[in-house]
Amino acid sequence: MDIAIIWNDAQAHGDWTTQNGDLALDNPLRTAIMVSLFTDRVAPETLSTLDQAVGITAAPDAVGSNRKDRRGWWGDTFAQQPIGSRLWQMQRVVKAGQTAVLREAEAICHEALQWLxxxxxxxxxxxxxxxxxxxxxxxxxxxxxxxxxxxxxxKFYYSWAWEGLT
Structure with a gap:
């Protein structure tokens, strides 16, 4: 068993919960998938053709910096394979209903879950x-x-909504 992560759709984040005064436990595979999908993975320096085709744009310059905000986790600095997914980049997509966006999201999920x-x-x-x-x-x-x-x-099911998607 692993520490349970409960997903809050309204606030779009996961959190630990308690049960009988202790951390609740859950299926470790569910926890691994949630961390893999909903942790912000560092974005690549160069966008793929598919990224560009669905409307993902490069990260804007961070305020007061000449470096682009590619997110990610500082602990991945020396890792061969970063954790998390690039689903956060999908919030720049404004083409709801198109299947290309769905295929890109699937590819991003596969990328995040490949380590399994x-x-x-x-x-x-x-x-x-x-x-x-x-x-x-x-x-x-x-x-x-x-x-x-x-x-x-x-089988695991998740839903994800984000601002700006029209």
Missing amino acids: IDDGIAASIAVAATWSDSTTPTMQFAITVTEPATNATQ
């Missing part, structure tokens, strides 16, 4: 992104993880 395969925690990962039927611009993700050796699958 590399470390032998998962045999494969499938990501399916869809637009929500609600009036709020919301993307829904279905993550299917196939466990090694057993071929058993676990």
Whole structure:
């Protein structure tokens, strides 16, 4: 078991919770996926063609700095593979309803979750992104993880809304 992270849709962040005066526990795979998807990964210095095609733009210069704000976590400075995802870059996208945006989000999720395969925690990962039927611009993700050796699958569902998506 791992520390449970409870996702708050209204505030768009996850947090630990307590149960009987102690930290609540949950499926460690769920926790690993949430950290991988909803931690801001450092953006690449150069945008890919697909990034540009869906409207992701380079980070603007930070106030008082000549360096671009590529986010990320300081602990990744010397890591070979950064943690988190680039989903935060999708908040610059303004093309809701287009399938290219969904495919880019799926690619970003795969990038963030690849370490599970590399470390032998998962045999494969499938990501399916869809637009929500609600009036709020919301993307829904279905993550299917196939466990090694057993071929058993676990499915996790997340939704994500962001400002500026029209």
